[in-house]
Amino acid sequence: MKYNPVQNYINGKFVDATTDKTLDVISPLDGTRLSTVPLSSSDDLNKAVKAAKEAFPKWSKTPIKERVQVFFRYKYLLEKNLDELAALISEENGKTIGESVAEIEKCIELTEFACSLPQLVTGELLEVSKGIECRTERIPLGVVASIVPFNFPAMVPNWTIPNAIALGNCMIIKPSEKVPLTLTRIATLLKEAGLPDGVFNIVNGNSEIATAICAHPDIEAVTFVGSTKVAKIVYQTATYNFKQCLALGGAKxxxxxxxxxxxxxxxxxxxxxxxxxxxxxxxxxxxxxxxxxxxxxxxxxxxxxxxxxxxxxxxxxxxxxxxxxxxxxxxxxxxxxxxxxxxxxxxxxxxxxxxxxxxxxxxxxxxxxxxxxxxxxxxxxxxxxxxxxxxxxxxxxxxxxYGNxxxxxxxxxxxxxxxxxxxxxxxxxxNVGVPVPREPFSFGGWNESKFGSGDITGKSSIEFFTRLKKSTIKWNPEAGTNWMS
Structure with a gap:
């Protein structure tokens, strides 16, 4: 076995799961056994959610211009470690090195967009009547979760990690049990970039953990990328439990x-x-x-x-x-x-x-x-x-x-x-074979390729990962009273 057994990442530390159930991580390139991944229990998820919930008040109150400084540093670390990350993706996913390099380059672009968020969530202020102002601002949701697939071990997680966290949320992510190694390395880069403990957590496992995420009372929103069959189940389960959900499915x-x-x-x-x-x-x-x-x-x-x-x-x-x-x-x-x-x-x-x-x-x-x-x-x-x-x-x-x-x-x-x-x-x-929009344009299909409103990346993701708060303010009594006040 080339790598140490995969662990969960909770509150800034790698920790063993509470269960001894594991699966082998096999390289598609040559059938080599790379590692083992734990099939975590709901107790492990509870620990991760607790850590994220406790980190949320301080992180959400940190000004967004300070929050994005983490992602300026994270972008630099992605660039610095590009070759290592590409080799790891190729090893556990089976991609060519060139495709793996391109995947990390897309992660860098996604992170660049997150660094621009302070300019995109400034809110609005308008004097709507004499002496009366209306103001809007974007408020983070709380603890959010992403369930990600095997085919892009770095890119799909980075569809949500930079934006969700830069917008003030704390995060739980469940990687595919087939490719858990890349996301483990990404956790260390986020910590090196200065992300506070508890803001980002990884819980490994199979469908049991995915179901638990969709039902957990302290998780406010869930994103999913995978097959349409499973996307429907995730969307139905999450929304049944009153969560915001965006589930991306298959395509033809x-x-x-x-x-x-x-x-x-x-x-x-x-x-x-x-x-x-x-x-x-x-x-x-x-x-x-x-x-x-x-x-x-x-x-x-x-x-x-x-x-x-x-x-x-x-x-x-x-x-x-x-x-x-x-x-x-x-x-x-x-x-x-x-x-x-x-x-x-x-x-x-x-x-x-x-x-x-x-x-x-x-x-x-x-x-x-x-x-x-x-x-x-x-x-x-x-x-x-x-x-x-x-x-x-x-x-x-x-x-x-489908409709991707x-x-x-x-x-x-x-x-x-x-x-x-x-x-x-x-x-x-x-005349384009792969019409993926570049940032800031968002990624998302129609029909049975997507369940939920909005898109998962770009400007559209701002609405998914925040709530809109509206304030109406009056200070001067001399303005008098009208139908608005």
């Missing part, structure tokens, strides 16, 4: 390709979108809708896909179970009449035979009713459906239950505008 992102699209650019974008992070991201290209004769572009996509090699510029999928599930989707599509243009089944990497790799896979002549066209595969697989019109292509996109992202590849502005207007998704791309 459609890329509409028109005959006038630039072949090289389109092929490179689509291939990178479907194979980046081994397809294990909710913004991955999963379904392509080919409008008319675009065979020349499909051929280019196949050429580009063959340049993506497991173990070189393609990482591993998270587990053996994931590999088997992804390959089963490909086999089922083939049995149903689809044509496999590039086949990633059975991929192995020399010297890493115990790694869990799936090669890039391009499937043509897919019908909308096939599972591979409807369900989230979460692997480096793209399914191509063919249509004769843009209207039919948009109808296919609209009929899918959609993109169109064209050089025609009116076609692009049609897709922007008609696609049923929260994030739209034009």
């Amino acid at each position: 992102n459609h890329l509409i390709v028109l005959p006038d699209a630039k072949p090289e650019m389109t092929a490179q974008n689509i291939t990178a979108s479907m194979s980046g992070c081994a397809g294990q991201r909710c913004m991955a290209a999963s379904a392509m809708v080919a409008v008319g004769d675009v065979d020349h572009i499909i051929n280019k996509i196949c050429e580009e896909a063959k340049k993506v090699v497991p173990g070189k510029n393609l990482g591993a999928v998270i587990s053996k179970q994931s590999k088997e599930r992804i390959e089963q989707y490909i086999t089922e599509a083939e049995q149903q009449g689809a044509k496999i243009l590039v086949d990633g089944r059975g991929a192995t990497v020399e010297g890493k035979e115990n790694g869990t790799y799936v090669g890039p896979t391009v499937i043509d002549f897919v019908k909308p009713e096939m599972s591979v066209a409807k369900e989230e595969i979460f692997g480096p697989v793209i399914s191509i459906m063919r249509t004769n019109s843009l209207e039919e292509a948009v109808a296919i996109e609209n009929n899918n239950p 992202a959609a993109s169109v590849f064209t050089q025609n502005g009116s076609y692009a505008r049609f897709v922007i207007d008609k696609a049923s998704a929260g994030m739209i791309g034009v």
Whole structure:
């Protein structure tokens, strides 16, 4: 075992869980046992919440311009330790080093936004009548929690950590039991940056802890990122217990390709979108809708896909179970009449035979009713459906239950505008394979890709992590009395 057993992080200290139940942490790269992670109990959660609740009064009363100084230092520490963090992400998640570096670079951008919050939460003041002022200010909620997935061990936690804490909240976070090591290191960086004890806490575990978080009476708000099936459960449980909740679910992102699209650019974008992070991201290209004769572009996509090699510029999928599930989707599509243009089944990497790799896979002549066209595969697989019109292509996109992202590849502005207007998704791309908004624009989908109001990052997160307080003030009695006073 390469690393020490993972511990919880409570009140500024790493502590053992109260249970002896553990799971192994396995590297998808080569099957190496990296560590063990505890399956914490509700007693462990109670300790973390108690620490956060006790830290909240002092932290919330600290002026926001002082709170964000922690994140100026944290940003510097992310930059200083970038290579170490990237290596750790690659080891426990299976990403390539380049993808892991990009993940930390996104964390740095998210932290930069948090440092700007003092300029965004200044409130408003207006004399609404003679001698009477109305004022608004943003007040932190208290103890908040985030339940985060395996696919981005650093970035998704940093969707919420900097903003929630800079806005004055104290936090509990539950990492995926598959990738707990990166968040453990992030805890040490936050402490080194000067974050007071108790403001940030980690409780490791499985679904038992997630359920306990959603039911805990002293947790005011919960964010979740994961599958739609679990997102619905988290949202229902948290809101049933009168908590604010934002739960992000799965996706089936459609890329509409028109005959006038630039072949090289389109092929490179689509291939990178479907194979980046081994397809294990909710913004991955999963379904392509080919409008008319675009065979020349499909051929280019196949050429580009063959340049993506497991173990070189393609990482591993998270587990053996994931590999088997992804390959089963490909086999089922083939049995149903689809044509496999590039086949990633059975991929192995020399010297890493115990790694869990799936090669890039391009499937043509897919019908909308096939599972591979409807369900989230979460692997480096793209399914191509063919249509004769843009209207039919948009109808296919609209009929899918998800709504994270959609993109169109064209050089025609009116076609692009049609897709922007008609696609049923929260994030739209034009000649962009992964249309993730950059800060300060917020991340969030529609339909069954998101449950709750607002978005998880950017300016929209301010409303989620604070309450709006309104004050009406009158000092001068000589102003008289009117209907307002």
